[in-house]
Amino acid sequence: MKRLTEKILSGDVRAIARAISWIENDYAQKEQLIDDLYPHCGNAVVWGLTGPPGSGKSTLLNLLIARERMKGKRVAVIAIDPSSPFSGGAILGDRLRMQKHSTDSGVFIRSMASRGHLGGVAGATADAIKVLDAAGFDLIIIETIGVGQTEIEVVEMTDVVLLLLVPGLGDEIQALKAGIMEIGDIFIINKSDKDEAMKTKAEVEYVLSLNDNPRKDRPNPIFMTSAVLNLGIDELSTGIDLYIEELRVNGLIEDKRRKRIAREIRLMITAKIRREVEKQLGLNERIDSWVDQVYRRKRRPYAMINELSDTFFKKNRT
Amino acid sequence: MRRKIRILMAKPGLDGHDRGVKYISRALRDAGYEVIYTGIRQSPEAIAHAAIQEDVDFVGLSLLSGAHNELFPEIVRLIRKYGGESIIVFAGGIIPEKDIPFLKEHGVEAIFTPGASFKEVADFIEQNKRRLSH
Numbered sequence: 001m002k003r004l005t006e007k008i009l010s011g012d013v014r015a016i017a018r019a020i021s022w023i024e025n026d027y028a029q030k031e032q033l034i035d036d037l038y039p040h041c042g043n044a045v046v047w048g049l050t051g052p053p054g055s056g057k058s059t060l061l062n063l064l065i066a067r068e069r070m071k072g073k074r075v076a077v078i079a080i081d082p083s084s085p086f087s088g089g090a091i092l093g094d095r096l097r098m099q100k101h102s103t104d105s106g107v108f109i110r111s112m113a114s115r116g117h118l119g120g121v122a123g124a125t126a127d128a129i130k131v132l133d134a135a136g137f138d139l140i141i142i143e144t145i146g147v148g149q150t151e152i153e154v155v156e157m158t159d160v161v162l163l164l165l166v167p168g169l170g171d172e173i174q175a176l177k178a179g180i181m182e183i184g185d186i187f188i189i190n191k192s193d194k195d196e197a198m199k200t201k202a203e204v205e206y207v208l209s210l211n212d213n214p215r216k217d218r219p220n221p222i223f224m225t226s227a228v229l230n231l232g233i234d235e236l237s238t239g240i241d242l243y244i245e246e247l248r249v250n251g252l253i254e255d256k257r258r259k260r261i262a263r264e265i266r267l268m269i270t271a272k273i274r275r276e277v278e279k280q281l282g283l284n285e286r287i288d289s290w291v292d293q294v295y296r297r298k299r300r301p302y303a304m305i306n307e308l309s310d311t312f313f314k315k316n317r318t
Numbered sequence: 319m320r321r322k323i324r325i326l327m328a329k330p331g332l333d334g335h336d337r338g339v340k341y342i343s344r345a346l347r348d349a350g351y352e353v354i355y356t357g358i359r360q361s362p363e364a365i366a367h368a369a370i371q372e373d374v375d376f377v378g379l380s381l382l383s384g385a386h387n388e389l390f391p392e393i394v395r396l397i398r399k400y401g402g403e404s405i406i407v408f409a410g411g412i413i414p415e416k417d418i419p420f421l422k423e424h425g426v427e428a429i430f431t432p433g434a435s436f437k438e439v440a441d442f443i444e445q446n447k448r449r450l451s452h
Contacts, residue, residue: 013367013370013371013400013401014370014373014400014401014402017370017371017372017373018373020373021324021373024322025321025322083352084347084348087347087348087349087350088322088350089346089347089348089349089350089351089352089353090347090352090353091343091344091347091353091355092352092353092354092355093355095354095355095356095368095372096355096356096357099356099357099360099364099368100364102356102363102364102365102367102368102371103361103363103364103367108371109368109371110371110372111354111372113322113352115322
């Protein structure tokens with residue numbers, strides 16, 4: 001374990017990759033590993049990139065990685081794709097668009113399957129960010145699945161959320177505003193070479209103008225890009241840097257990071273206790289008989305559940 | 319333990335015929351594996367680096383152009399060089415019978431030629447996954 005930690009801190013690719021697998025597979029050793037790495041975390045800036053499927057997230061990211069590399073930054077990407085709810089398998093295809101960075105030792109790309117986790121990211125994403133942070137990457141980018149409107153968990157893991165939109169969503173912009181439109185810090189209209197792009201921009205501006213924004217003096221930036229034609233990428237790249245600098249100066253980045261930690265503590269403690277409760281109650285072994293009793297109306301759901309939880313609390317009182 | 323088997327699928331060299339590799343990738347997904355698909359025209363270096371970064375258990379190579387005797391051994395060599403000692407490499411495509419012993423000698427453990435069924439690929443993975451290290 002000590003050797004793995006040291007290797008990760010020295011930036012060893014094999015060790016970093018292996019550690020992420022431990023996290024994904026939820027190995028018991030992962031806790032010690034993360035705790036050992038944690039004192040070395042906190043230097044990386046974390047971007048989230050989200051948007052509808054097919055909006056060009058991976059293609060745009062491919063170009064942004066190149067820009068960040070020119071600035072001398074070491075870049076890590078976690079690209080999340082969905083797992084099949086039926087087979088548990090997955091096709092992870094985001095890497096395909098970024099493969100040209102594969103041989104650059106300053107870039108690390110990891111594909112991650114959601115493994116049943118909802119919210120556009122995977123259960124392992126938060127801890128994987130810590131590994132990459134400790135390994136010395138300056139920038140970590142989380143590319144979400146791209147399923148749509150409820151893909152908001154990424155906002156709780158990152159310093160800045162880039163929301164990618166494309167022309168042709170039309171009236172759906174209206175529908176989007178209740179979900180994904182609220183989480184973007186920086187808005188990007190990709191496929192700006194398409195006819196409707198300016199109309200889309202106007203719609204986004206309109207929707208944003210309706211927001212009850214606490215910072216009316218500083219509206220969310222909107223950028224126009226065409227990843228295929230390599231247009232607008234420099235402006236976007238500079239815009240992101242400026243935005244993050246502004247967050248830093250205003251202390252907003254610290255607010256975000258404190259919120260992130262608060263959320264993680266909540267999640268970690270409830271997950272831990274839930275596992276213990278399930279174990280002590282023998283939930284997996286007994287669930288069928290409970291279902292049967294409730295299904296046949298032999299028992300009432302709340303009465304049964306209260307009885308079970310009382311047993312648990314009594315047992316753990318001392 | 320919820321250990322998932324991860325498989326990198328790649329097409330080295332200059333051949334763009336990706337129907338076979340896509341079919342196998344999709345079938346592997348349906349069999350419950352996590353498949354990282356890197357696409358066509360990949361260099362041996364890019365494939366080897368991807369295999370390490372993705373911490374895969376298997377690498378599946380597809381090639382129909384005839385350059386397998388040059389590319390496959392080079393990919394195996396690079397995977398080993400970058401620390402992927404235990405990664406199991408298999409391949410498919412238009413590969414003459416007479417080349418198979420040479421490729422096996424150079425670390426390609428199974429070769430599936432035209433007419434092979436997906437079940438043969440799935441059986442190979444199932445039989446070999448117990449050898450995996452972690």
